[in-house]
Amino acid sequence: MRLRCLAWVLLGLAGVPAQAMAQAAPIQSVAPAISLAGLWRGPLPxxxxxxxxxxxxxxxxxxxYFAALDVPMQRLSRVPxxxxxxxxxxxxxLLVPQLDSRFLARRSADGQQLRGMWCRPGLRTPVVLHYSPLPAAVGLPARFAPPYREEEVTFTNATARVKLAGTLTVPPGKGPFPAAVLxxxxxxxxxxxLAPTASAGLLSYRLLGSLADYLTRHGVAVMRLDDRGVGGSSGSTDATTPTQRVTDVQAALNYLRTRPEVDLLHLGLIG
Structure with missing residues (x-):
């Protein structure tokens, strides 16, 4: 609903002639080696x-790059x-498929601005984004109890003789539920x-955790694991081949088959 709201607002924009870009003051070229990493903000008329x-x-x-768009006034957050x-x-x-929009820009010579056009089919409006560093992570945001069950689990990959640790999330209710291993x-x-060496900017974006949360809220039980040598799992990722990783996934599926909440006819993998 929020995405449609923003789309409706953008459809109401007055058209901007295509010649506007040509009439804009020229921007000097900037070396492509300069990273785009940072926070880019600006007003959309x-x-x-x-x-x-x-x-x-x-x-x-x-x-x-990993990138996301926030539009606070429209209550849009982390749009891919x-x-x-x-x-x-x-x-x-910058392509924003969920909004059917794109931002085509050129970077200023000092690297501090992205100046260009915000485009939707048949509509264009000039936008200037200004650079600022990403804020340093001072701690993870508070997390409220989710509307489903979470359980810390451990089991053994008997083939490799390693202990694997992870989290199983189960929708509310009796089940059985379809299930997936991430x-x-x-x-x-x-x-x-998250990698053990993840930068501060990535700590608040937990891809597999967010995916598990979404699926469980929509009726799917989800198992997600620490890789070998990470978190609560034993062994070493460096010495693990793709074939050996397959046995870890098989062990996770076998564990799900022991759970009464899981529908044995609807098991899958995502990754």
Missing amino acids: VPGGELELSFSIIALTGGT VTVQQPVGTDSVL VSDIGEQDRDG
């Missing part, structure tokens, strides 16, 4: 006022954003999808 846009961009390995930065240019493209990406990660 709308009929009767402005909406404050806030893009949080975090650098990941391999030159990619795809970042594209063509090599050898000062151009930046599988982490390559490298050491805990049950929430």
Whole structure:
């Protein structure tokens, strides 16, 4: 509903001629090596006022980014954003598929501004975003008790002789419920999808924890694990092959089959 609300507001924008970009003052090129990581904020003009846009961009390995859009006045939070930065240019493209919108911009020579057009089909309006550093994490936000059951579990991968630890979340009610095991990406990660060396900016974004929360609220029991050598799991991720990781997942599925709350005919993997 909130996404539709923002979409409705954006549809009411007055059209801006395409020549506006050409008439804008030229921006000097900036070296593409400068990272986009940071907080980018600026006003989006709308009929009767402005909406404050806030893009949080975090650098990941391999030159990619995690990014999310917040629009406080519309009560929109962490709307997924795809970042594209063509090599050898000062151009930046921020795609927001859930809002059917995109921001096509050029970065200023000092790296402090993104100046461009906020676009929807048939509509364009100029926007300037200003850079500021991401705030330092001083602690994780308070977490309220969820409307479902959480259980810390441990079980053994008998094939590899390692102990695996994780969290099982179960929807309210008697069940049985469909169930899924969340599988982490390559490298050491805990049950929430965080690496032991995660930067401060990533600590508040727990991919697997957020996914488990969403699925459980929608009637799916979810198991998520600490990788070997992380958290409560024994062993070592460095010495683990993909084939050996498969046996960890199989052990998690076998554990779910022992739970009376789980529908044995509806088990799956996500990852």
